Amino acid sequence: MNRRTFIVTAAAAASAAMLPRFAFxxxxxxxxxxxxxxxxxxxxxxxxxxxxxxxGTCKRQERVIESLRSADPAYDKAMTFVKVDWDTYKNADVTVFREIPRRSTLIVLRGEDELGRIVAGTSEKDIKGLLDTGL
Structure with a gap:
């Protein structure tokens, strides 16, 4: 096997091994x-x-959340992650009932309680703190 084939094969194998983690x-x-x-x-x-x-803020939040979920599978075991499309549901009960002020709002719910909320925040520390409330 020549060097180029080896490098391409190794890179493909490494990428394939990581896919399930990121896809999950x-x-x-x-x-x-x-x-x-x-x-x-x-x-x-x-x-x-x-x-x-x-x-843009939502995209940044999504990257932080994906990174944290990839790093700690406990989040996926402990919580169900739901994405609400702001353009479709900004005036619907799911938004109005919980007094969601804008897109880029993240909340954690359990039973009848709201355990925490971040509005327009992108700090990895803050988002990790919110995720941790769900554990």
Whole structure:
């Protein structure tokens, strides 16, 4: 095997080995009416991400969340992650009932309680703190 073939094969194998880890971390349940309430009724802790595809702050939050979830699988075991599309649901009950002020809002829910909230924050420390409340 020549050097180029070896390097390409090794790089492909390394990338393939990492795919499940990153693919798993990116899993979100896309919001539809009732999905949050159903998860809470089953006793699950729910991390809700109110975001818009065009929002720069939302993109930064998503990168931080994905990095933290990849680094610690306990988050995925402990919580259901739900993404609420701001453009579709900004005036819906899921947003109005919880008094969500804007896109780029992250909340953690358990039972009837809101355990924590971040509005427009992108600090890795703060987002990790919010995720930790769900553990």
């Amino acid at each position: 971390a990116a899993d979100y349940v896309e919001y539809t009416p009732g999905v949050i309430e159903a998860a809470l009724a089953e006793g699950k802790t729910v991390f809700v991400d109110y975001s818009a595809t065009w929002c």
